[in-house]
Amino acid sequence: MEFTLTAKDAGSDARTGFFTTGHGRVETPVFMPVGTVGSVKGVYHRDLVEDVKAEIILGNTYHLYLRPGLDILRKAGGLHRFENWDRPILTDSGGFQVFSLTGIRKITPEGCRFRSHIDGSPHMFTPENNVDTQRVIGSDIMMALDECCPGDASLEYARKSLRLTQAWLERYFKRFCETEPLYGYPQAMFPIIQGCVYPELRKNAVDHAVSLTGGCPGVGGYAIGGLAVGEPTEKMYEMLELVCPILPEGKPRYLMGVGTPANILEGIARGVDMFDCVMPTRNGRNAMIFTWNGVMNLKNAKWKDDFSPLDEAGTSFVDRSYSKAYLHHLFVAKEMFAAMVASEHNLAFYLDLVRKARQHIREGDFASWKDSVVRDVSRRL
Secondary structure, three states, X not given: OEEEEEEEOOOOOOEEEEEEEOOEEXXXXXXXXXXXXXXXOXXXXXXXXXXXXXXXXXXXXXXXXXXXXXXXXXXXXXXXHHHOOOOOEEEEOOHHHHHHOOOOEEEOOOOEEEEOOOOOOEEEEOHHHHHXXXXXXXXXXXXXXXXXXXXXXXXXXXXXHHHHHHHHHHHHHHHHHHOOOOOOOOOEEEOEEOOOOOHXXXXXXXXXXXXXXXXXXXXXXXXXXXXXXXXXXXXXXXXXXXXHXXXXXXXXXXXXXXXXXXXXXXXXXXXXXXXXXXXXXXXXHOOEEEEOOEEEEOOOHHHOOOOOEOOOOOOOHHHHHOEHHHHHHHHHOOOHHHHHHHHHHHHHHHHHHHHHHHHHHHHOOHHHHHHHHHHHHOOEO
């Protein structure tokens, strides 16, 4: 996976670039729609390509491992063929999902034992079998297995958690180097930088990951994990300001699971290149619409007789095809089409947001543009 920087903003640490995988090229900064189980909820693949203009999507190792399972994915020839998606795919290791299974998982130095949220059956992820699982899935970018430390963890807990993540990374990286892709195209791996909100731990995590993997051509970039998991937003930004400058400049930086439009712009300003979040689709299913002028709740009665287009500045066909009043009606009637329209709009908006960010970085005025846009997109309409 090759990464090329193309422009830097004079007033911030924002930058543009692109990386190339076996399934195509991706422009950065980029937002990646989340397709947890092999589907971006409520959106046709055709619309992801032609309307949303997604360059890369996500899958999740935990969910795909449980269902449809590795046997089906292997027989299908990998996730790309199974879901008929010919652009890049990134898979999370499932570490965050396992972290979320409080009460039905046990983390040990060997790995993580857990019970399926589907049927209660017992399973275990180790760094080694997690590599093997992601080889079978066949994603273009694989995340290393880690423990996602809670955002409010004590220093003692965070230090212990980081030691475990680092030991797992050493084993994961060894297994990655010992194995080969299964479907005729390369796979890159990203270590995940943990350390909670403690600067010394974050620095230690970067030093360890870079010293371990920095010379390996199979390491495509570095992920920043364990943020937006309960810590104050200001702490998240502080950690980005600390971590991004000490990560290798020639590799993309991926902030996992973040976030609002304002979070994304602030992350770009601090040097982040890649983002994902369920917010556009999850919030869309609950009638929250993101726009350049602010956030609308389409369930609110104020929209019931507003027959103006859903979003006059939107780039999706749904913005011109349907009115606010119509979508309000669909949500009140609990019609599934409402979630589909809102999800498609929100994803198209997020992709438009990062395209505009790239444009302003290239033009050299990103910092001033970002400040005004953050105010606008954060308003409640």
